[in-house]
Amino acid sequence: xxxxxxxxxxxxxxxxxxxxxxxxxxxxxxxxxxxxxxxxxxxxxxxxxxxxxxxxxxxxxxxxxxxxxxxxxxxxxxxxxxxxxxxxxxxxxxxxxxxxxxxxxxxxxxxxxxxxxxxxxxxxxxxxxxxxxxxxxxxxxxxxxxxxxxxxxxxxxxxxxxxxxxxxxxxxxxxxxxxxxxxxxxxxxxxxxxxxxxxxxxxxxxxxxxxxxxxxxxxxxxxxxxxxxxxxxxxxxxxxxxxxxxxxxxxxxxxxxxxxxxxxxxxxxxxxxxxxxxxxxxxxxxxxxxxxxxxxxxxxxxxxxxxxxxxxxxxxxxxxxxxxxxxxxxxxxxxxxxxxxxxxxxxxxxxxxxxxxxxxxxxxx
Amino acid sequence: xxxxxxxxxxxxxxxxxxxxxxxxxxxxxxxxxxxxxxxxxxxxxxxxxxxxxxxxxxxxxxxxxxxxxxxxxxxxxxxxxxxxxxxxxxxxxxxxxxxxxxxxxxxxxxxxxxxxxxxxxxxxxxxxxxxxxxxxxxxxxxxxxxxxxxxxxxxxxxxxxxxxxxxxxxxxxxxxxxxxxxxxxxxxxxxxxxxxxxxxxxxxxxxxxxxxxxxxxxxxxxxxxxxxxxxxxxxxxxxxxxxxxxxxxxxxxxxxxxxxxxxxxxxxxxxxxxxxxxxxxxxxxxxxxxxxxxxxxxxxxxxxxxxxxxxxxxxxxxxxxxxxxxxxxxxxxxxxxxxxxxxxxxxxxxxxxxxxxxxxxxxxxxxxxxxxxxxxxxxxxxxxxxxxxxxxxxxxxxxxxxxxxxxxxxxxxxxxxxxxxxxxxxxxxxxxxxxxxxxxxxxxxxxxxxxxxxxxxxxxxxxxxxxxxxxxxxxxxxxxxxxxxxxxxxxxxxxxxxxxxxxxxxxxxxxxxxxxxxxxxxxxxxxxxxxxxxxxxxxxxxxxxxxxxxxxxxxxxxxxxxxxxxxxxxxxxx
Numbered sequence: 001x002x003x004x005x006x007x008x009x010x011x012x013x014x015x016x017x018x019x020x021x022x023x024x025x026x027x028x029x030x031x032x033x034x035x036x037x038x039x040x041x042x043x044x045x046x047x048x049x050x051x052x053x054x055x056x057x058x059x060x061x062x063x064x065x066x067x068x069x070x071x072x073x074x075x076x077x078x079x080x081x082x083x084x085x086x087x088x089x090x091x092x093x094x095x096x097x098x099x100x101x102x103x104x105x106x107x108x109x110x111x112x113x114x115x116x117x118x119x120x121x122x123x124x125x126x127x128x129x130x131x132x133x134x135x136x137x138x139x140x141x142x143x144x145x146x147x148x149x150x151x152x153x154x155x156x157x158x159x160x161x162x163x164x165x166x167x168x169x170x171x172x173x174x175x176x177x178x179x180x181x182x183x184x185x186x187x188x189x190x191x192x193x194x195x196x197x198x199x200x201x202x203x204x205x206x207x208x209x210x211x212x213x214x215x216x217x218x219x220x221x222x223x224x225x226x227x228x229x230x231x232x233x234x235x236x237x238x239x240x241x242x243x244x245x246x247x248x249x250x251x252x253x254x255x256x257x258x259x260x261x262x263x264x265x266x267x268x269x270x271x272x273x274x275x276x277x278x279x280x281x282x283x284x285x286x287x288x289x290x291x292x293x294x295x296x297x298x299x300x301x302x303x304x305x306x307x308x309x310x311x312x313x314x315x316x317x318x319x320x321x322x323x324x325x326x327x328x329x330x331x332x333x334x335x336x337x338x339x340x341x342x343x344x345x346x347x348x349x350x351x352x353x354x355x356x357x358x359x360x361x362x363x364x365x
Numbered sequence: 366x367x368x369x370x371x372x373x374x375x376x377x378x379x380x381x382x383x384x385x386x387x388x389x390x391x392x393x394x395x396x397x398x399x400x401x402x403x404x405x406x407x408x409x410x411x412x413x414x415x416x417x418x419x420x421x422x423x424x425x426x427x428x429x430x431x432x433x434x435x436x437x438x439x440x441x442x443x444x445x446x447x448x449x450x451x452x453x454x455x456x457x458x459x460x461x462x463x464x465x466x467x468x469x470x471x472x473x474x475x476x477x478x479x480x481x482x483x484x485x486x487x488x489x490x491x492x493x494x495x496x497x498x499x500x501x502x503x504x505x506x507x508x509x510x511x512x513x514x515x516x517x518x519x520x521x522x523x524x525x526x527x528x529x530x531x532x533x534x535x536x537x538x539x540x541x542x543x544x545x546x547x548x549x550x551x552x553x554x555x556x557x558x559x560x561x562x563x564x565x566x567x568x569x570x571x572x573x574x575x576x577x578x579x580x581x582x583x584x585x586x587x588x589x590x591x592x593x594x595x596x597x598x599x600x601x602x603x604x605x606x607x608x609x610x611x612x613x614x615x616x617x618x619x620x621x622x623x624x625x626x627x628x629x630x631x632x633x634x635x636x637x638x639x640x641x642x643x644x645x646x647x648x649x650x651x652x653x654x655x656x657x658x659x660x661x662x663x664x665x666x667x668x669x670x671x672x673x674x675x676x677x678x679x680x681x682x683x684x685x686x687x688x689x690x691x692x693x694x695x696x697x698x699x700x701x702x703x704x705x706x707x708x709x710x711x712x713x714x715x716x717x718x719x720x721x722x723x724x725x726x727x728x729x730x731x732x733x734x735x736x737x738x739x740x741x742x743x744x745x746x747x748x749x750x751x752x753x754x755x756x757x758x759x760x761x762x763x764x765x766x767x768x769x770x771x772x773x774x775x776x777x778x779x780x781x782x783x784x785x786x787x788x789x790x791x792x793x794x795x796x797x798x799x800x801x802x803x804x805x806x807x808x809x810x811x812x813x814x815x816x817x818x819x820x821x822x823x824x825x826x827x828x829x830x831x832x833x834x835x836x837x838x839x840x841x842x843x844x845x846x847x848x849x850x851x852x853x854x855x856x857x858x859x860x861x862x863x864x865x866x867x868x869x870x871x872x873x874x875x876x877x878x879x880x881x882x883x884x885x886x887x888x889x890x891x892x893x894x895x896x897x898x899x900x901x902x903x904x905x906x907x908x909x910x911x912x913x914x915x916x917x918x919x920x921x922x923x924x925x926x927x928x929x930x931x932x933x934x935x936x937x938x939x
Contacts, residue, residue, distance in 0.1 A: 105545035
């Protein structure tokens with residue numbers, strides 16, 4: 001999925017690769033910490049997604065890198081050149097960093113061509129015009145060059161904003177929730193187009209989003225942020241399959257949560273016994289199970305647990321089952337399972353549940 | 366017929382419509398009467414006016430407007446850019462201190478500078494000492510009593526009309542676009558001229574047109590400084606020649622200028638609705654200047670505050686203290702303060718009540734005719750005080766005389782000059798002139814109440830009046846209170862209409878000051894002026910609070926300070 005399955009529209013390596021390195025960034029507004037010791041690197045041609053709940057500091061990190069905020073502590077380098085620290089602040093216009101804004105921030109009093117040409121101030125006028133038209137044609141808007149931004153649809157405005165930021169071949173591309181103002185259908189289309197443009201330009205990119213699906217779709221690597229820290233950094237698969245915290249597990253997908261107690265390095269639950277390495281006997285743990293890790297069967301299998309179907313919701317390709325598992329001592333637990341909808345499931349039915357351990361995460365409670 | 370009336374009026378109750386229509390008629394009455402007086406006019410004076418008075422007055426007024434226009438745009442937008450785009454020592458204080466000159470009415474700044482700027486006054490004596498001259502004959506500044514003096518002084522107190530909207534725009538709406546310009550490699554100058562200034566043009570146009578209306582409305586400064594503007598000519602034609610038709614004719618010329626100002630403003634902001642697209646954007650983070658440049662910026666920003674507020678206000682404090690220690694708290698000042706307060710309070714109450722009705726009528730139905738009626742009722746703000754007063758003289762005299770003769774005939778009692786003699790005329794003029802200020806403020810307050818709340822109340826069986834009383838009155842209270850304060854202070858400061866319409870022997874603080882300055886006496890004028898300036902500071906406190914204070918308890922980062930754009934105060938409704 002990461003390599004485009006169609007020929008690139010640009011010659012490969014339009015820009016030579018640049019590298020970003022930020023380390024030890026701390027930031028405070030008024031009396032609250034927005035960033036607490038954040039370090040991050042982006043390799044040439046790599047797309048890094050910053051995800052996290054609102055207020056986690058991801059937008060601030062982006063603004064620090066763009067130079068729109070001054071660094072209070074820590075440092076930012078591009079290609080080994082220090083561009084921001086507590087003592088040094090290269091102005092945003094001298095950083096050669098492209099930024100795509102959440103609301104696109106197109107200049108309302110300029111045509112699309114003038115918007116795209118705005119960042120090409122150093123080139124001669126004729127060349128500015130031709131580069132702008134070239135960029136517009138690359139996003140499929142060459143015939144709208146003389147239009148004003150407000151006559152465009154949201155998706156078209158987003159493409160112009162992207163073309164404008166890319167036109168001057170910045171050393172680094174920053175995207176601040178670029179799709180959040182678009183409706184869902186358009187968002188999917190724009191993700192594909194944007195990914196292609198970014199990969200074609202071979203620039204290092206950082207994209208901020210609060211949508212985990214979007215991050216997994218776009219990113220080579222994801223930095224999950226919470227309360228001003230990067231809590232986990234890795235590939236989309238790592239974040240989904242090997243979450244390092246309950247927060248990470250819950251952020252990237254639904255989970256069922258069962259409280260349990262560790263016995264000899266294992267957590268015993270009504271749904272089975274799971275590895276709980278490194279937790280002392282008697283320690284309380286929480287067991288998180290992804291809904292798709294619960295498999296329902298009509299007949300009993302070795303190790304399966306009987307469960308009652310409380311409700312069944314058909315959701316197209318799969319069904320969501322609400323299941324209750326009851327122990328002999330009367331304890332019971334209700335979980336959700338995501339199962340192929342081809343099976344005939346109905347409320348009141350008894351099914352037999354097995355668990356795929358790959359979708360189970362155990363953390364100290 | 367039913368469907369037609371609903372289409373035109375939007376199904377608003379007849380009572381609401383009736384009040385709105387009556388208010389609109391009363392506001393437009395002076396203008397209509399003006400036209401009829403001017404048309405039936407006296408042939409004998411017009412040739413004289415057309416040949417000797419009007420050309421000079423027109424030329425002076427236009428020259429004054431042009432000069433003041435350049436000054437307010439230059440100072441207003443320049444200062445706004447400095448305090449929003451750059452960080453330098455004292456910026457936070459200057460941010461609101463630059464509003465202070467708004468507290469000094471034009472006639473007071475002229476009153477203060479007449480003495481300050483006098484060849485042997487404090488300013489020039491100090492300057493001579495600084496430069497090593499001993500005698501006024503060796504060194505003196507040009508006479509302030511001139512056209513350029515008038516332009517300078519009016520510009521110094523009127524630039525906040527441009528500063529306020531330009532600052533709000535740079536900081537809020539344009540914040541994201543200015544950021545975008547920076548990340549695209551544009552330096553500060555390119556960003557200012559290519560992005561910030563074009564975006565702010567509508568806001569600057571609105572502010573400049575308000576400032577120019579104030580300049581046109583001014584009577585004190587122009588007269589003290591010897592500039593024969595249209596306003597001064599209208600006043601002297603009526604007072605010295607007792608010619609109502611003559612004054613009405615000049616007033617019509619002045620209305621034409623007002624109309625072209627409005628047209629100019631509309632033209633300049635024709636594309637405004639697209640300019641405010643960047644609503645989600647972050648608030649602009651100012652750029653820190655090097656120490657030397659920071660000091661330079663500080664010095665530049667201090668100039669308008671010093672000249673437009675600190676110097677005249679300081680002068681008034683010193684003079685008032687001197688007078689106070691000499692004569693104590695004078696009876697005449699107490700009486701005039703009382704006059705000023707009660708007449709302003711009565712006018713404020715009427716204006717607020719009517720504005721509430723107008724704003725609520727408008728809210729009930731956005732149908733074309735209702736809309737037009739409400740807009741007509743708000744037109745008074747554009748009519749200069751002198752013009753309004755001249756236009757009112759005719760209808761008031763007619764009403765008083767008719768009532769008096771009818772009463773004498775039927776009851777044998779003379780009612781005398783019921784309206785003109787009682788101050789009712791003055792209240793009428795204040796309400797007509799400042800109704801737009803209160804209705805604009807109340808409308809803005811209502812706009813924060815979702816329409817679904819009205820619908821919910823109506824569907825629960827409440828009448829329109831009950832909804833207004835139970836929903837809009839309590840929820841709109843802060844906006845209504847703010848509007849009341851603005852109108853109250855505007856009434857206290859009002860001079861031109863007060864001069865023409867006040868009852869005999871009725872003096873307000875403003876007319877007292879005018880009288881002393883016109884006679885060239887400086888007795889307790891400074892005390893009166895100081896009281897007016899102090900009252901004028903109240904709305905500024907309100908403006909600066911509205912613009913800058915986050916709701917308590919909510920953390921506000923530059924990234925999240927989005928809502929603040931909603932609380933930018935509007936100076937005036939239009």
